Amino acid sequence: MAEALVIKGLSKRFGGLRAVQDVSFTVQENETVALIGPNGAGKTTSFHLITGFHRPDSGSVLAFGHEVVGLKPHDVCALGMARTFQVAKPFGAMTVLANVMTGAFLRDRHIAAAQKKAREAIEFVGLGAKEQTPAKDLTTIDQRRLEMARALATQPRILLLDEVMAGLNPAEIDQAVALVKKLSASGLTIVIVEHVMRAIMAVARHIVVLDHGQKIAEGAPKEIVENPEVIRAYLGSYVHPPAPGDAHA
Amino acid sequence: MWETLAQAVINGLLIGGIYALVSIGVTLIFGVVKIVNFAQGEFVMLGMYISFFLATQFGIDPLVSLVVSMPVLFLAGVLLQHFLIRRVLGPNDMPQIFLTFALSLLLLNLSLMLFSANYRTVHTSYSDAAWHIGGLYIPVAKLIAFAVAMALSGLLWVFLHTTDLGRAMRAASQNRDVAMLMGINPNRVFAVAFGTALALAGAAGSLLMPFYSAYPFVGQVFVLMAFVAVVMGTLGNVMGALVASLMMGIAESLGIQFVGADSGLIVVFALLLLTLAFRPSGLGARRGR
Amino acid sequence: MQTSGNMKWLWLAVGAVVMLALPQLVTSSFAIDIFIRILLFSFIGVAWNLMGGYAKQLSLGHAAYFGLGAYTSTIMQVNYGISPWIGMIAGGVVAMLASLPIGWLCFRLRGPYFTIATIATAQVLMLIFLKFRDFAWGAEGTTIPNLGSAPLMMQFEEKSSYYYVVLGLLVVGLWITHRIEKSWMGYYLVAIGEDEDAAEAVGVNAPKIKRDIYMISAFLTALAGTFYTQYIYFIDPATAFSFNVSIEAALVSIVGGIGTLWGPVIGTVLLETTSALLQSWLGSSVGGIQLTVYSLILMAVILWRPTGLIGFATDVYHRTLRRKPARA
Numbered sequence: 074m075a076e077a078l079v080i081k082g083l084s085k086r087f088g089g090l091r092a093v094q095d096v097s098f099t100v101q102e103n104e105t106v107a108l109i110g111p112n113g114a115g116k117t118t119s120f121h122l123i124t125g126f127h128r129p130d131s132g133s134v135l136a137f138g139h140e141v142v143g144l145k146p147h148d149v150c151a152l153g154m155a156r157t158f159q160v161a162k163p164f165g166a167m168t169v170l171a172n173v174m175t176g177a178f179l180r181d182r183h184i185a186a187a188q189k190k191a192r193e194a195i196e197f198v199g200l201g202a203k204e205q206t207p208a209k210d211l212t213t214i215d216q217r218r219l220e221m222a223r224a225l226a227t228q229p230r231i232l233l234l235d236e237v238m239a240g241l242n243p244a245e246i247d248q249a250v251a252l253v254k255k256l257s258a259s260g261l262t263i264v265i266v267e268h269v270m271r272a273i274m275a276v277a278r279h280i281v282v283l284d285h286g287q288k289i290a291e292g293a294p295k296e297i298v299e300n301p302e303v304i305r306a307y308l309g310s311y312v313h314p315p316a317p318g319d320a321h322a
Numbered sequence: 323m324w325e326t327l328a329q330a331v332i333n334g335l336l337i338g339g340i341y342a343l344v345s346i347g348v349t350l351i352f353g354v355v356k357i358v359n360f361a362q363g364e365f366v367m368l369g370m371y372i373s374f375f376l377a378t379q380f381g382i383d384p385l386v387s388l389v390v391s392m393p394v395l396f397l398a399g400v401l402l403q404h405f406l407i408r409r410v411l412g413p414n415d416m417p418q419i420f421l422t423f424a425l426s427l428l429l430l431n432l433s434l435m436l437f438s439a440n441y442r443t444v445h446t447s448y449s450d451a452a453w454h455i456g457g458l459y460i461p462v463a464k465l466i467a468f469a470v471a472m473a474l475s476g477l478l479w480v481f482l483h484t485t486d487l488g489r490a491m492r493a494a495s496q497n498r499d500v501a502m503l504m505g506i507n508p509n510r511v512f513a514v515a516f517g518t519a520l521a522l523a524g525a526a527g528s529l530l531m532p533f534y535s536a537y538p539f540v541g542q543v544f545v546l547m548a549f550v551a552v553v554m555g556t557l558g559n560v561m562g563a564l565v566a567s568l569m570m571g572i573a574e575s576l577g578i579q580f581v582g583a584d585s586g587l588i589v590v591f592a593l594l595l596l597t598l599a600f601r602p603s604g605l606g607a608r609r610g611r
Numbered sequence: 612m613q614t615s616g617n618m619k620w621l622w623l624a625v626g627a628v629v630m631l632a633l634p635q636l637v638t639s640s641f642a643i644d645i646f647i648r649i650l651l652f653s654f655i656g657v658a659w660n661l662m663g664g665y666a667k668q669l670s671l672g673h674a675a676y677f678g679l680g681a682y683t684s685t686i687m688q689v690n691y692g693i694s695p696w697i698g699m700i701a702g703g704v705v706a707m708l709a710s711l712p713i714g715w716l717c718f719r720l721r722g723p724y725f726t727i728a729t730i731a732t733a734q735v736l737m738l739i740f741l742k743f744r745d746f747a748w749g750a751e752g753t754t755i756p757n758l759g760s761a762p763l764m765m766q767f768e769e770k771s772s773y774y775y776v777v778l779g780l781l782v783v784g785l786w787i788t789h790r791i792e793k794s795w796m797g798y799y800l801v802a803i804g805e806d807e808d809a810a811e812a813v814g815v816n817a818p819k820i821k822r823d824i825y826m827i828s829a830f831l832t833a834l835a836g837t838f839y840t841q842y843i844y845f846i847d848p849a850t851a852f853s854f855n856v857s858i859e860a861a862l863v864s865i866v867g868g869i870g871t872l873w874g875p876v877i878g879t880v881l882l883e884t885t886s887a888l889l890q891s892w893l894g895s896s897v898g899g900i901q902l903t904v905y906s907l908i909l910m911a912v913i914l915w916r917p918t919g920l921i922g923f924a925t926d927v928y929h930r931t932l933r934r935k936p937a938r939a
Contacts, residue, residue: 146812147811147812150814158812162806162808163809164801164806164810167801167802175802176814179815187795357723358726410913414917416667416669419669419722420861420913421914424906424907424909427902427905427909430902431900431903433899435898538899546730550731553720553724588742591731591735594728595731598716598717
């Protein structure tokens, strides 16, 4: 297997805050890696650094051997690395089709070709019936689907998904998990930031854990859930000793 | 030479006090309500006309009419926020920019229709008075205006830092969500911010009246100055706006003194463009970023 | 969108015939003057709308390019005897080049502060032309030498000829807009206007696209400047760089329908007709009335119908369509 994404010594400060400190990890081609950690651990900032929205203070990001640090987000996208946003950013006034066509124009500027590519991506994420719906009228899960379709239309080799399951109900999470698996099966390399442990365990082959901007562990899902440091830093923050009144709940 | 320079600095500093009142208003609204009020200058104009009519109709000194112009404009600000501005708040820039811009056009052109384009002045006993200190000439009316402007700015600072409402306004300007969590009613905070900003503009108008002419376009001079000062002094920062305004006043005055009478504005715009060129990112960046 | 292709062509043909015949049918010079104003401001609005409407870069400084176009062709004509037809293109090129540094500065800002910066740049240009007298006649301005009937110098005895010139400009502007709207560029512009970060994330080079559309917009606006100077035979900094040009460019688009092909035209028809009616009722003696009414219309549109008259018409159209089956 070839290395799709090699991140070395990535660091970023905002004023006095060390948002990301010396983070390194490697993503193999066609692997799904999850980036997890408590709120403020530096996951989204890492995405911003990898995709060119922020410039790291130091470190390197190699995508299929190309250095992307210093590139603008649109150049990173052109290199084959597409992302979604934690808070979905649809082009609200456009229809679903037009949104996704905007992504497709990166590879082919002809209307007919872009339309064809866009329809494929829309079908893939299961939005086919809502092609002509204005993006601002979509539900949360459909907006996430739209973001994925729009990213897919740019024909990436690496896809970075930022909390695509936040705010979804359990049934929707199952649908989203299925979709991520389907994306992986189509040959994509995926980096996913997620809070929903159930989803992470289902999709990720490898997990990187961040806390306070630093990598505290990485490994297979099974190892991670048993890692005491991870439990203390991350899982521990969610597990409270049951209060006496909770018994009947 | 040194005397000319010192004189120019004093002139600039004194008028800079008035610019500060306008800039602080702009920055307060931008900080709290997250919109730019293009009509801020027109409220200076309204303040001037209020003082002008009180002076000519009832013989009230413009400085005394401060107690009328400020509450009237405060109320106008509250109503404006409640009935108009509130309806366009949101992620979309277009309605916000063009609503306050339309308001500016409306007030300006209504004044043109009602009061004509004539210059209106009020002559007070101290309009021409001046102190001579060494070789320097300090006009009393401008000195009073400056002193009152600084006092009002100081009062605002105290209000923002010591009262619950003031703290709420500062919290709202730093982080909308945190302010919401603190249980602050944003509509009330916004209304007070808008009202306060307009009251400051009204005060600027009344303070100007003893030595400056009122005419429908007068606000444009002040609002341009304020925009430049606010951009230079970090958006949404009251102290920054104050310092930048005083500097703008001095820069304009030096321009007039050493480049030519019609060069004040060129100097100001040059400063704006230089600021834009050398303080690139973050300025006026979209909220929530 | 609902009309079939054939219907669309039919409407266009009817429109073309009416527009071409209009100055022959209505010969009053007052009326033709109003038609020319409507066409001119529609054209300026169309130029503004490309950047301000589609990409939502809300400029209030387009007078900069109107003025540069006007001054370039006038200086070439008065000082060197070069035809304004050539000067017009030269003015467009000057405006395009000027838009590069201006855009470089202004695009560093977003939202309202972009708008303020554009106002400042237009004002700076006006001040430059006012202050440096040797350069271009200073504040007094100059009249354009009247050559009588000289079509090659863009001077005509018949007002209707000016009408056809500006009609041609508007057709060009609409055609360019149509072509852009239907291409990848149109999608990119709207995407930038909706969310610049999201656009970047799908590979849109936002700074480059904004720069390019600003150049096109500036070029077209400059053509209007040349035409206007030729039409009124006079130029000075206050008219050429008038803030009112910047305002009206934005206003007609917003009132008619921001980011739509026909929005600026419909907005101009409404605003200019209102203005003409007001003038004939009240005379031009009441200063400020025109902009008072404009600002009220603008506020009404923003508060009740932010999509403009086009959006209003589409809503009504869809509502009546939806009712039809209920009636049947």
